[in-house]
Amino acid sequence: MFRPKRSSLVKRLWKHRVRPQHHEAGSEVESAEELELKSAGQSLLKRLKEADLEALLAAVETRGAESTPCVWLSRAVLQLGKRKAMPHTLSCQLWRWSDLDTNCEVMRHLPCKSGEVDANSVCCNPFHWSRVLPPGTPPRASRQLFPHSAFPPLITQHLTSPATKHNALYAPEYSPMSLHHSMVSYDQPRDDHSRVCWCHVAYWEHRSRVGRLFAVYDASVHIFQHLPQGDGMCLDLLQAPSSEDSVRRTRDKIGVGLVLDMQDGAVWAHNRSDFPIFVNSPTLDIPGSPALIVKKVPPGHTIKIHDRRVSKVIERHRDAAFLEGPFDPYAVRISFAKGWGPHYSRQFITSCPCWVEILLTGNR
Template identity: 35%
Template sequence: MRGRPAPRERCRHVMFRRRALRRRLAAAGANHIPDDTLRRLSRALDTPPASECVPADPNLKLVVTRLFRFPDLRDLNELRRLPVCREQNCCNPHHWSRLSEPEIPPPPYTPYAMDDVKTKDHGESTADARRTDHERLTAGSLATDGEEKGTWETEWCRLAYWELARRVGRQFGVRVRCVDVFGGAGAGRAGLCLDALEDATKADQVKKIRSKIGLGVTLSLESDGVWLYNRSQQPVFCSSPALDAAAARALLVWRVPPGHCLRVFDPAAPPPAASLPHVGPVDPRSVRISFAKGWGPKYSRRDVTACPCWLEVLLAPPS
């Protein structure tokens, strides 16, 4: 049985990896990289979920992010720092998320007949948005489910986790500015750990999707609104009345790819309460997020309650 490498061997291995990293960065167009920056960057690349900030110049940030996150990245303006990052000039590629912009104008609506909706799973569709009927949308919020509290105190949102049409666990009140929602791979992080909720017998599709949630999503209340950061390796799908200002009286479902982010609500300009044809009242402060699987007329799942694992974010009313 072989033991752990001797300290001298480990040191040589680390030095070899750093030299290889320096050559790779230089070949991609990076300028001179200080030894301390190279050491910190090498450690950060080895531990993405909890990696440290690595201060560097913008050129290195662009090169590193292209190499290790987004090969087709054109400009640093396409990036937004994750709330976990504390360094404005950080070049740790795992501390950056790519902006996922809604299409304007949205794609034209086509009234699909139910016979045209195949049972095939279209969750990996490349289309960024699909309209949805929200057939079971009710006045108020699905998340309350008879549990609505009278006062919000210092909470800015509440989270409710669903599996298909079944609520799992109680509402999770959020008072801190940033909250993580994650699976088992995110152990050790603060926030809502879905694996810590009740472990009842689940449908196979629920078990499969739940196992893929991993680092999940981060929801952050920032100066310019509420942002959703997709930290997982799967896309997430989001529906929010705040995203639909350009839509003609219909709600959209937006696809947010892995590593991307999207502003899902702007407290400075909240959408007015509305009632959609054939749907009824729409809660303007309710955001729905589905893990890995989308919903709407182009999917086998017509409604969010048909998604295996999904989250409702109920935002606090204006004070």
């Protein structure tokens, strides 16, 4: 009775697998590498229960847009030709990145429980994992001083625009150049369980703040435009209709957005959208250099956007000669789909249509 259903689930999952880039479209001929991957993949699917197959299929068909549970398997390695692969990296290779090296580092998203519930099991939901951006990825460097490289003089004034007027009753105008004053005087709210807010997220469109600061208490927060059953910071609820084509186009590209995780004193950003995000953080900058570094993070990748230990070192040893005005080692800026700096037409992040500022509240 149940065998036909299981067979149907397996066939649907196999239909959604990611084919290698060198595979010719429409070709039925499979290379030796593809045959090895197929054998290992079939072995992985045989080890899953029917309920796990359903959960895996839901994740694959929605491409992670909907919240899906962990899919547990034993950590026992699978044979992939002459190589061996862990179940979760094989799952990611089958349904996310065909070029993923089985030894390549991938990182789980919170609230995935892999490694927490059972040390002998691992989550094989491929959309609970991201590829870690290699440390050697070439950054986009801007030979301009911080913080004026991020904000031209005009932004030091309190700014208003039609895009933010509808929020005037809820949030005072906010200038990023007055960050130090704003955050020191900002009352960190607590809920009934006395959870501490570890960061606030400010959403911007060009030079205008949109909506109020979003306080984050949980170890993970999702920032998105549209998301079925979404839980987190929904930008669509903050936005007013825009007459700017660039803003409308970028809003459409945000999609399922990104996830911020706080783990062991570090903050990670997982890009879940179909377009790159661009990140600037003091802990990504070159120590002792006036250059402002902007990192491009492709879809499906993750990057450590802030390290508290590094920020403390930077704060102690920063060169005052490179700084004009307030310096905040606990502020991170992320632009959706559009980069900025000398390699782009946009020299400042305030020229980017849609971006967020992550304001870490601890140790200020």
